[in-house]
Amino acid sequence: MEETISLKELMETLRKRLSLIISITLIAVMTSGIISYFVLTPIYQSSTQLLVNQAKNENALYSYNEIQTNLQLINTYSVIIKSPAILDKVIDELDLDMTTSQLNEKISVTSEKNSQVVNVSVQDPNPYVAAEIANTVAQVFKKEITQLMNVDNVSILAEATVTPNQSPVKPKPLLNIAIAMVVGLMTGIGLAFLLEYLDNTIKTEQDIEKHLELPVLGVISMIEDQQAEKSVSRADRKAKLRGETIGS
Known part of the structure; x- marks a missing residue:
C-alpha cells in the first residue's frame, strides 16, 4: 500500500x-x-601595490610588446615575491619570530587581468605588523629583483597603511x-x-486503520481534569435539581 x-x-x-x-x-x-x-582571533589585512613597468623617457611612447612583456613578468614576480629569496630577507630585516613557510601563509599576491599593478596583501592579528610586513616585502622585492633578473621595472605605487578603527577581515x-x-x-x-x-506509536484512529487494516467502530475521547470536574459538577447540580423537584 x-x-x-x-x-x-x-x-x-x-x-x-x-x-x-x-x-x-x-x-x-x-x-x-x-x-x-x-x-577566534581577529585577523587584519594590509596591502601595498607594485607597478611593473619599464623605465622610459617621459616623451617616449610605450610599445605593445613591452607592455605584454611586463604582463607576462607579473606571474614570475608573484612567485619570486613569496620565495625564500625575498621572505628570508624580510624576516631578518624585521626580526620576525616565524619561519619562511609561516610568513608565506600570511602573504597573498594578486593582480587584475591585463593590469600591470600587483597587490601584495598581508594578514596578521596585529594591523601594524601586517602593514610593516607588506611594505618591507615590497621594498625588498624592488631591491632584489634588479639582481635576480637584471631588470629595473618595479616601482612602489602605494604603501600599506593602517586606518583608524580598521575592521578585521576575519x-x-x-x-x-x-x-x-x-x-x-x-x-x-x-x-x-x-x-x-x-x-x-499509534496516536489516531487513522493509524489503527493503516497498521491493523481494521475499521474503527468507536473512539473514546480524552477528557482533561478540568473538563471532567466541570462535567461532574454539572451532573451533581442536575441531580440535586431533580431531587428538589421530586421532593416538592
Missing part, C-alpha cells in the same frame, strides 16, 4: 516539534556568536551567525522529521 504524506501532516510535524527546532537553532546561533566574538561574526542560523534551522527540521519517522 503506497503511503502519501500531505502538506498538512508536514506542517503538523513541524508544529509538534517546534520547540526542538527553535532550541537547536538558538544553540547554533549562540555557539557561533560566542566563538566568533570571544574565541572572522565575520554576522556572516557566521547567519550561516549558523540556517544550519541550525535545517538540522532542527531534519531531526524533527527523523524523530517523526522513527516514532511508530
Whole structure:
C-alpha cells in the first residue's frame, strides 16, 4: 500500500516539534556568536601595490610588446615575491619570530587581468605588523629583483597603511551567525522529521486503520481534569435539581 504524506501532516510535524527546532537553532546561533566574538582571533589585512613597468623617457611612447612583456613578468614576480629569496630577507630585516613557510601563509599576491599593478596583501592579528610586513616585502622585492633578473621595472605605487578603527577581515561574526542560523534551522527540521519517522506509536484512529487494516467502530475521547470536574459538577447540580423537584 503506497503511503502519501500531505502538506498538512508536514506542517503538523513541524508544529509538534517546534520547540526542538527553535532550541537547536538558538544553540547554533549562540555557539557561533560566542566563538566568533570571544574565541577566534581577529585577523587584519594590509596591502601595498607594485607597478611593473619599464623605465622610459617621459616623451617616449610605450610599445605593445613591452607592455605584454611586463604582463607576462607579473606571474614570475608573484612567485619570486613569496620565495625564500625575498621572505628570508624580510624576516631578518624585521626580526620576525616565524619561519619562511609561516610568513608565506600570511602573504597573498594578486593582480587584475591585463593590469600591470600587483597587490601584495598581508594578514596578521596585529594591523601594524601586517602593514610593516607588506611594505618591507615590497621594498625588498624592488631591491632584489634588479639582481635576480637584471631588470629595473618595479616601482612602489602605494604603501600599506593602517586606518583608524580598521575592521578585521576575519572572522565575520554576522556572516557566521547567519550561516549558523540556517544550519541550525535545517538540522532542527531534519531531526524533527527523523524523530517523526522513527516514532511508530499509534496516536489516531487513522493509524489503527493503516497498521491493523481494521475499521474503527468507536473512539473514546480524552477528557482533561478540568473538563471532567466541570462535567461532574454539572451532573451533581442536575441531580440535586431533580431531587428538589421530586421532593416538592
